Amino acid sequence: MKPTLKGIAASDGIAIAKVYTLTEPDLRFEKRAVNDTSLEVSRLDDAIAASAKEIELIRQTALTNLGEEEAKVFDAHLMVANDPELIGQVKETIESQKVNAESALKDVTDMFINLFASMEDNPYMQERAADIRDVAERVLANLLGVKVPSPATIDQEVIIVAKDLTPSDTAQLNRKYVKAFVTDIGGRTSHSAIMARSLEIPAIVGTKDVTSLAKDGDIIIIDGLSGDVFINPSQEVIGEYEAKAQAFAAQQAEWNKLKDAETFSKDGKQVELAANIGTPKDLESVINNGAEGIGLYRTEFLYMDSHEFPTEEDQFEAYKAVLEGMDGKAVVVRTMDIGGDKELPYLPLPHEMNPFLGYRAIRISLSEPEMFRTQLRALLRASVYGKLRIMFPMIATLNDFRGAKALLEEEKAKLIAEEIPVSDDIEVGIMIEIPAAAVLAHQFAKEVDFFSIGTNDLIQYTMAADRMNERVSYLYQPYNPSILTLIKHVIDSAHKEGKWAGMCGEMAGDQMAVPLLLGLGLDEFSMSASSVLKTRSLISKLDSKEMEKLADKAINECTTVEEVMALVTQVTENL
Numbered sequence: 001m002k003p004t005l006k007g008i009a010a011s012d013g014i015a016i017a018k019v020y021t022l023t024e025p026d027l028r029f030e031k032r033a034v035n036d037t038s039l040e041v042s043r044l045d046d047a048i049a050a051s052a053k054e055i056e057l058i059r060q061t062a063l064t065n066l067g068e069e070e071a072k073v074f075d076a077h078l079m080v081a082n083d084p085e086l087i088g089q090v091k092e093t094i095e096s097q098k099v100n101a102e103s104a105l106k107d108v109t110d111m112f113i114n115l116f117a118s119m120e121d122n123p124y125m126q127e128r129a130a131d132i133r134d135v136a137e138r139v140l141a142n143l144l145g146v147k148v149p150s151p152a153t154i155d156q157e158v159i160i161v162a163k164d165l166t167p168s169d170t171a172q173l174n175r176k177y178v179k180a181f182v183t184d185i186g187g188r189t190s191h192s193a194i195m196a197r198s199l200e201i202p203a204i205v206g207t208k209d210v211t212s213l214a215k216d217g218d219i220i221i222i223d224g225l226s227g228d229v230f231i232n233p234s235q236e237v238i239g240e241y242e243a244k245a246q247a248f249a250a251q252q253a254e255w256n257k258l259k260d261a262e263t264f265s266k267d268g269k270q271v272e273l274a275a276n277i278g279t280p281k282d283l284e285s286v287i288n289n290g291a292e293g294i295g296l297y298r299t300e301f302l303y304m305d306s307h308e309f310p311t312e313e314d315q316f317e318a319y320k321a322v323l324e325g326m327d328g329k330a331v332v333v334r335t336m337d338i339g340g341d342k343e344l345p346y347l348p349l350p351h352e353m354n355p356f357l358g359y360r361a362i363r364i365s366l367s368e369p370e371m372f373r374t375q376l377r378a379l380l381r382a383s384v385y386g387k388l389r390i391m392f393p394m395i396a397t398l399n400d401f402r403g404a405k406a407l408l409e410e411e412k413a414k415l416i417a418e419e420i421p422v423s424d425d426i427e428v429g430i431m432i433e434i435p436a437a438a439v440l441a442h443q444f445a446k447e448v449d450f451f452s453i454g455t456n457d458l459i460q461y462t463m464a465a466d467r468m469n470e471r472v473s474y475l476y477q478p479y480n481p482s483i484l485t486l487i488k489h490v491i492d493s494a495h496k497e498g499k500w501a502g503m504c505g506e507m508a509g510d511q512m513a514v515p516l517l518l519g520l521g522l523d524e525f526s527m528s529a530s531s532v533l534k535t536r537s538l539i540s541k542l543d544s545k546e547m548e549k550l551a552d553k554a555i556n557e558c559t560t561v562e563e564v565m566a567l568v569t570q571v572t573e574n575l
């Protein structure tokens with residue numbers, strides 16, 4: 001049977017379950033003049049009561065499934081739903097203007113939202129605006145009789161179907177019940193895909209129209225290995241996929257035998273396989289998958305999971321937990337990379353035409369030095385609990401690096417003057433994800449301690465192809481000779497100065513890329529924890545000298561990505 005549709009395989013594994021659609025509710029309505037205002041007032045009361053009940057249920061579930069911090073937002077929502085001032089004004093509008101409840105609700109809540117949202121230097125009031133918006137939508141949905149999806153309340157096995165999932169949607173998913181997800185938009189390196197890999201659930205992105213084909217309660221099969229999606233398949237297809245899921249589990253059990261091993265090529269060349277994490281909660285999977293270190297801790301999730309800037313103390317605790325949890329193994333912590341598709345509700349950023357090319361990451365850190373200094377202090381204080389490496393994201397120029405490093409040195413000197421212990425063995429490196437930095441790697445290598453190549457961005461910037469846009473996802477070409485040439489220059493430049501070069505973009509765990517990267521001399525491969533074991537298995541079957549020749553041929557003789565893929569496949573197909 002042919003699949004119902006095909007998308008981009010974003011996270012390995014197979015899942016079969018019922019559909020749970022996470023789509024924006026249709027809240028359109030007509031403004032109506034009414035005679036019976038008391039009927040409208042009682043419709044409003046009913047909708048508010050129903051909404052309060054729903055919010056209370058979500059709060060309870062969030063508390064059990066996700067924790068206190070995540071549940072707090074719903075306390076604020078309950079306060080809005082019970083706010084006599086707000087509700088009184090809606091009722092008054094119904095009575096005085098003789099309009100339907102939907103219209104009165106919208107007018108009054110919009111007025112409060114605009115008022116609070118315009119208080120730009122008052123993040124507390126801006127958050128209240130967000131709370132009112134959420135509650136108003138829920139009450140409106142109840143008035144109109146449409147469903148508002150609440151992922152936190154899911155309490156049976158489902159597969160989420162959505163247009164896209166924001167990083168904060170993904171953070172709310174409970175792995176116990178959410179077996180997989182499939183989206184209309186996105187590519188392999190959009191953050192929803194990355195989160196799926198760290199949650200270790202299968203995912204398919206960029207199907208273009210799964211939301212218009214799948215309905216709540218349909219049975220759906222997600223094949224995260226091939227990108228195939230089946231909606232309401234026959235029993236025969238279900239049986240076939242149950243068998244595939246079993247075979248995948250058996251393969252994983254085989255890889256699992258390498259959990260405690262180090263990583264060597266067939267001819268004995270050692271490399272380091274590290275994992276990427278977003279929160280200290282990911283440590284379990286890092287350890288279960290036998291990673292030799294953490295090559296990328298994306299600290300922005302700490303900021304995104306919070307309702308205000310995390311304090312120095314909160315950050316210190318998180319960094320310390322990760323360093324201690326890794327028990328002396330290296331941990332590369334990246335300073336926050338907000339912007340692009342990662343937003344903070346309490347740091348309103350101007351709407352940009354090209355957010356990935358805009359005000360993002362180190363650019364924000366350097367122009368908000370107080371915020372940046374707080375993070376640096378927390379990191380420096382945590383440094384004595386393990387082997388810390390600090391990494392700056394989105395470095396375009398040497399001045400970016402020098403500016404960030406100078407702030408780090410200043411904070412370090414202050415802490416030492418305050419007699420607070422700081423490790424004297426912290427490596428400071430940069431992400432190579434902007435082509436300008438890759439091209440000038442030979443100069444950067446003289447000043448930094450290490451490089452970590454961020455191919456998710458490096459590829460989008462080099463190919464001029466937005467990583468979120470499935471229409472240009474064919475241009476996300478990790479094995480394009482142009483990308484391989486840049487990577488080679490970065491690795492060679494590091495080695496010339498006695499430094500190491502790693503990679504923390506998704507390419508590092510891509511099985512087609514691994515032979516090439518081994519051949520190019522990459523020292524550290526950092527990837528989703530779920531890819532570590534299969535990569536260790538693959539590397540153990542490869543000869544590093546042969547891979548050097550392979551990489552050389554790919555760069556010097558191949559003209560297209562298809563030729564490179566054919567070359568690699570020739571070498572790997574009989575392993």
Ligand code: PEP
Nearest residue numbers: 433454455456457504505
């Ligand atoms: C990258 O760009 O490759 C990277 C690892 O950073 P992020 O995916 O968080 O932008």
Ligand code: MG
Nearest residue numbers: 433454456457
């Ligand atoms: Mg990046």
